[in-house]
Amino acid sequence: AQTVTQSQPEMSVQEAETVTLSCTYDTSESDYYLFWYKQPPSRQMILVIRQEAYKQQNATENRFSVNFQKAAKSFSLKISDSQLGDAAMYFCAYRSAMEYGNKLVFGAGTILRVKS
């Protein structure tokens, strides 16, 4: 079974600074997808960024980028120019490309606090 580990329960960043959230995963599969989801205090989970394991190029979405290290099974999220609206719980998630069913495996999450 796949597992996802987020080793930072909580992180803080100053507004306009850069912060990196860590995520590692364990799998024996070679084809899979990785996601970062954001859950603000209002609860609705929002997709931040996704990465296909077969792509070597790291995904980027505006101020959000990932550092995907397949051999190390690491998938960190970098937030540049942090804004107050970035404050939320961030979840890293894994989706097998080989298993039946649309199951996401989530990490425990990292609370991101943004200081003004």
Place this chain on the structure above:
Amino acid sequence: DAGVTQSPTHLIKTRGQQVTLRCSPISGHKSVSWYQQVLGQGPQFIFQYYEKEERGRGNFPDRFSARQFPNYSSELNVNALLLGDSALYLCASSGEDIPGETQYFGPGTRLLVL
């Protein structure tokens, strides 16, 4: 277009009771998945339905059941409620049952079991 909607928003039940949670996917989406999120933890996969058929089941007891209707909306039922069932129940929809398909989440139903 409306996003994923869930009802009710909050629910309080007592141990032993039964509860039904409802989810309407984004228009045109055929896949619905259910997750349980206990406070302070990441969501745990419960079920996935696609075209009214169960496509996946997580490690949950038989007290948990679900179904999907012809309009692709879904219900999650939990029987014989336990205190440990208190959680946020999230519904997510996607267009098709394809591994890379993005799942869009609803706001959740907060269930409290007393």
